[in-house]
Amino acid sequence: MRFGLLGTGPWADRTHGPALAAHPDADLVGVWGRRPEPTGALAQRLGTRPYADIDALFADCDAVAVALPPDVQAPLAVRAADAGCHLLLDKPVATTPEGARAVTEAVERNGVGCVVFFTLHFCAATAEWLRDLAPPGDASRPRPPDGGWQVGRADWLSPVFGGADSPYAASPWRREKGALWDVGPHALSVLLPLLGPVETVTAAPGGAGDTVHLVLRHTSGASSTCTLSHSVAPSAAGVTAEVRGTRGIAELPVRDEAPAVSFGRAVDALLTAVRTGQEHPCGARFAQSVTSVLHAAQEQLAGAGVPGRSGA
Template structure:
């Protein structure tokens, strides 16, 4: 399948690009970015060609992988779907319900495949754990805490990211937390959000339609020594704890490519499709509306 890569930042350079270039069933047809110099440099490193004209890249591709800020990603994903390109998107697909709904409707209208890269679902260890727990019944309570030092002193290429600075951990790691809790505890009837702690720290409490409840603590503002990811569910099957994600994101992204190829070949949608991503965006937006603006 011929893929185009949209984006030239650290995520595109370290994850999307290498995984696409290495995949035996993918031809990386080109790279498009908003600035010509980094576009040309990344295309050269990946052994492909840069595109200045986005529609020309769509014409040269069967699919696109998008590594751009969410509210740039969403309208470009709609354009790509309208051009007949399958979509390999990143979370969150958008930060407005309208943007996420537009992507989902475009996918369905065009009949293209769509997979959204919720990383934990495509890592071998964590993805297997999620599938195993989803097959069990009787989970009653859960939690998912993402404590990141991106703004807390870590040497990270994502510290200077303008959209992460603006939107904070709620929108950057919140999708990861929800991607664990929703498949295991079911749809959410009510979300309550509050700020608390250092920097961009946000706490969520979720009431699920199944009767279960869950909570999240999300932050980019802890020190490196305090960083960590923990998630667990408890109920009739006992206690199940999320294992450590033990592989590089590029390896997980390779499985996301496989998932899109399979979805296109079989016509069967993936759990991490556009409608699931729309649900995640809607919940995060509802939480955002409850938080103080200053």
Template structure:
């Protein structure tokens, strides 16, 4: 499948680009970015072609992988779908329900495949765990906490990201937490949000339509020593804890590519498709509406 890559930042350079270039069933046709210099530099590193015109890249591709801020990603995803390109998107797909819905509608209207890279679903250990727990009934309580030092003194390539600084952990790692809880506990009826005491820390409490409840603590402002990703569910089957994610993101992204290829071949919608991504965006937006304006 002929892929184009949109974006030139650290995520495109370290994850999307290497995974696409190495995938045996992918031809990386080219790279488009919002600035010509990094576009050319990344295209050179990936041994592919820089594109100045994004629509020209769409015309030359079967699919696009997007590594751009969510509210840049969403309208470009719609344009790509309208051009007939399958979509491999990043989370969150957008930061407004309207933006996410337009992506969902474009995917439906054009009949293209769509997979959104919720990392935990595509890492081997955590993906297997999620599928195993989803086969069991009776989960009653869950939690998913994602604490990172992006703004807390850690040496992160993402600490300078303007959209992460604006939107914080709620929008950057909140999708990961929800991607664990929703498949296991079901759709959410209500979400309650409260700010934490440090930086961008946010607490969420979710009431699921199944009667289950869950919670999240999300932060990019903890110190490196306090950073952790933990999740668990409890219920009739007992207690199940999320295993440690122990592989490089580009390896996981390769599985997301596999998932899109399978979805296109079979016509079956992937769990991490546009509709699921829209549901996650709507919940995060509802949470954001309850938080004080920054």
């Protein structure tokens, strides 16, 4: 499959680009970015061609992989789908329900494949854990209580703005939107498949920088919590998640591989979705449901006078 890469930042440079260039069933035909100098430099490092005209790249591709801020990604994803390109998107797909819905509608209108790179679903250890624990069915649709998981939690504590030497600390959209939008999708990508869609969300600021807490009630009757932050000290960073119910206690295993390896599996997933015509569990509709939950949380925080930005 011929892929175009949209974006030239650290995520594109360290994850998307190398994974696409190394994948045996992907042909990386070119890179498009918003600035010509980094576009040319990344294309050279990846051994491919820089594109100044994004529509020309769409015309030369079967699919696009997007490593751009969410509210830049969403309209370009719609444009790519309308050009007949399959989509390998990053999370969140957008930060507004309207933007996420437009992506879903474009995917369905054009009959293109779509996979969203929720990392834990493509890392071998965590993906197996999620497959083993999730009840059958579509996680974006309501399901009745099945006597399984009753409560859960997912905490994602990062030091991006807490003193770590991180290439992502300078990201303008992360500084504006904070951990709620950057790592909140990861937490929800664990809880929604296991506990079902979210019925209500309560959001509260955590005090330190961009730290926020979420309390979720799911349509299955289960409940869960999230703590999200980019503002903890490096010594306090970590990712933990668990669910509890009649089946006992299940703890998320440690993610133990480089993101580029996981992204290679996301490429595999898109190839399979296109070949079979079957919607992937991490498709556009699931990503839209994640955006809806986070937007509801953001509205609550804004109503309380808490901006959705980091402590930078």
